[in-house]
Amino acid sequence: MSDGGGSGRDNAPGDNDGDRFARLPATDAEREDPGRATREEIIEWWRDRFGIDAETFADHTFWEKGAGKIWVLAGDAPDGLRIEALGMRVMHTRQEFWKPTTNAVQRFGRDASTGTIELGPDRARRFVAGEDQEIPWDGDWGYVVATRAVAGGDEPLGVGLYTHGELKSMVSKGRRRDLR
Amino acid sequence: MDVLARYEPLLDDYDAFREACERPLPHLVRVNTLKTTVERAIKALHEEGVAVEGRGWREDLLELDTDTPGNTWPYFLGWLHGQEAVSAIPPYVLDPDPVDRVLDVCAAPGSKTGQLAAAMDDRGRILANDANLGRLAPLRSNMERLGVTNVAVTNRDARHLSLSDWDVDAVDAALVDAPCSGEGTVRKNPAALEDWSESFVADVSTLQRDILKRAIRLTEPGGTVVYATCTFAPEENEAVLDAVLDTEDCEIRGFEVPLATDPGVTGWRDASYDPSVRKAKRIWPHRSDTGGFFCAKLEVGG
Numbered sequence: 001m002s003d004g005g006g007s008g009r010d011n012a013p014g015d016n017d018g019d020r021f022a023r024l025p026a027t028d029a030e031r032e033d034p035g036r037a038t039r040e041e042i043i044e045w046w047r048d049r050f051g052i053d054a055e056t057f058a059d060h061t062f063w064e065k066g067a068g069k070i071w072v073l074a075g076d077a078p079d080g081l082r083i084e085a086l087g088m089r090v091m092h093t094r095q096e097f098w099k100p101t102t103n104a105v106q107r108f109g110r111d112a113s114t115g116t117i118e119l120g121p122d123r124a125r126r127f128v129a130g131e132d133q134e135i136p137w138d139g140d141w142g143y144v145v146a147t148r149a150v151a152g153g154d155e156p157l158g159v160g161l162y163t164h165g166e167l168k169s170m171v172s173k174g175r176r177r178d179l180r
Numbered sequence: 181m182d183v184l185a186r187y188e189p190l191l192d193d194y195d196a197f198r199e200a201c202e203r204p205l206p207h208l209v210r211v212n213t214l215k216t217t218v219e220r221a222i223k224a225l226h227e228e229g230v231a232v233e234g235r236g237w238r239e240d241l242l243e244l245d246t247d248t249p250g251n252t253w254p255y256f257l258g259w260l261h262g263q264e265a266v267s268a269i270p271p272y273v274l275d276p277d278p279v280d281r282v283l284d285v286c287a288a289p290g291s292k293t294g295q296l297a298a299a300m301d302d303r304g305r306i307l308a309n310d311a312n313l314g315r316l317a318p319l320r321s322n323m324e325r326l327g328v329t330n331v332a333v334t335n336r337d338a339r340h341l342s343l344s345d346w347d348v349d350a351v352d353a354a355l356v357d358a359p360c361s362g363e364g365t366v367r368k369n370p371a372a373l374e375d376w377s378e379s380f381v382a383d384v385s386t387l388q389r390d391i392l393k394r395a396i397r398l399t400e401p402g403g404t405v406v407y408a409t410c411t412f413a414p415e416e417n418e419a420v421l422d423a424v425l426d427t428e429d430c431e432i433r434g435f436e437v438p439l440a441t442d443p444g445v446t447g448w449r450d451a452s453y454d455p456s457v458r459k460a461k462r463i464w465p466h467r468s469d470t471g472g473f474f475c476a477k478l479e480v481g482g
Contacts, residue, residue, distance in 0.1 A: 059303075073332075075304070075305060075330065077332065078347055081332070081345055083332055083333060083334045084334060085316075085323070085331070085333035087329040087330070087331070088324050088328065088329045103258075103325060106257060106327060107258075107327035107329070128256055150224050150227070151216075151221075151224040152223065153220070155257055157256070175256075177255075178251065179253055180228050180229070
C-alpha cells in the first residue's frame with residue numbers, strides 16, 4: 001500500500017471518507033472500521049448467493065467510496081484516491097441485505113449457478129422495463145439474478161428482489177428500456 | 181457563413197465533399213468483445229428482427245437497419261455501443277497492450293475509452309479524464325454498461341494533468357481526442373457549424389496544443405501518443421502538430437488504416453508546417469462515407 005504524497009489522496013486509509021476510495025481490508029483481522037466489508041466477505045457473498053467462484057475476482061481489488069458503496073477494479077491502485085470512479089460499482093453494503101448492481105451482475109453473473117431466475121421473452125421484457133411481476137419460484141428470497149436466453153446462451157439481465165411470490169425489478173431508471 | 185467553403189483549396193473534388201456533408205451518416209455500432217462475440221451480437225440482433233446491413237472497416241463495426249440501436253437487447257446487455265466509423269480509428273492506431281497504462285485525456289463520453297478497454301481485455305489501466313463534469317456521468321455509465329473494470333475516471337484540466345496520485349512518472353501511451361470545432365460532425369448534427377467562428381478556432385487550437393504537450397510529457401520515451409480531432413481546420417490539426425514538434429521531444433510516425441485517407445497538409449493560408457505532418461491522416465467524408473476526422477500518431481523521444 002502507498003502512504004500517500006500525491007495531491008489527490010491523504011495519509012489516513014482507516015477512516016470512512018465519502019470522497020476517496022479506501023481499499024477493503026483483506027480479512028476481519030485487518031479491519032479497522034467495523035462497518036466496512038472485507039474482501040473475503042464480498043467474495044464469500046457472491047459465492048454463497050450465486051455460486052460464483054472466488055477465482056472470478058482473483059485479478060480484481062475492492063474499494064469503498066461513500067458509505068457502503070463498493071467498487072471492483074481490475075488490478076490494483078494506490079489507496080485513498082480522490083477521483084470520480086475506480087472500476088465499476090459492484091454492490092451496496094452497510095445495510096441488512098447486501099445488494100449487487102445491475103452492471104456487476106451483467107458482467108460477473110454469467111457464471112452464477114444458484115439464485116438465478118430464468119425469464120421467458122415477455123417476462124424478460126417487463127423486467128427490463130422496470131415492472132414488478134408475480135412469478136412462482138422455489139429459490140431463497142432476496143436479491144436474485146434475472147436471466148433470459150439470448151443468442152443461444154442464458155444472459156444475466158440484472159438484479160431482482162424476490163419475496164412473497166413477486167419479482168421486483170431493480171433495474172435503475174437510467175438502464176430501463178422498452179424492448180421488443 | 182459558409183464555413184466549409186474555406187476547404188475548397190484543399191480538395192480537387194470539392195463538390196463531392198459538399199454533397200457528402202449533406203447526407204446523413206450510416207448508423208454504426210461497435211460490438212463490445214469484453215461481453216460477447218461479433219457472431220453472437222449479430223445473432224441477437226437477428227432474433228429481434230434487426231438486420232445487419234453492412235460491416236464497417238473493422239470486423240467489430242456493424243451497420244444496422246435501425247435508427248434506435250439503443251433499444252435492442254444486445255445494447256441493453258452491453259454488447260453494443262453506438263460509434264461511428266472514424267471514432268474507432270484512434271484506439272486502433274494506439275493499439276495498446278493489455279499490460280499497458282494508458283492515459284485518455286479527453287475521454288467523455290467514452291466510445292474510444294470502451295474500445296481501448298476491449299483492446300486491452302479489461303486489463304492494465306486506463307486513466308480516463310475529462311475536464312467537463314457534466315460529461316462524466318455518460319462516461320461512467322457507458323463504461324459500466326460495457327462491463328469495463330480497468331478504467332479510473334478523473335475530472336481535471338487536461339492541460340495540468342498529473343500522475344502523482346498513481347506513483348508513476350509516465351504512462352505507456354496516451355490518447356488525445358481533443359475538444360475541437362467539430363466541423364466533421366456536420367453529417368450527424370447539421371447545426372454543428374452554427375456557432376463556428378475564426379476566433380473559436382484560434383482559441384481551441386491553443387487549448388489543443390497545450391493538452392497535447394502535456395500528454396506527451398506524461399508519456400514514457402518510446403511511447404505512443406495519438407492526437408485526433410473531428411474537424412477539417414488545419415489550425416486545429418497540422419498547426420497543432422507543428423507547434424508541438426517545435427517544443428517537445430517527439431516525432432510523427434506513419435500508420436495504416438483501411439479507409440481512404442489523405443495526408444496532412446503542409447501549408448494553409450500563410451502558414452507552412454513541418455513536412456512530417458504529411459504522415460498524419462485526414463479523413464474527408466466523401467472518401468469512405470464517414471464523418472470528417474483527423475488523426476496523427478506520435479512517438480515520444482523519437
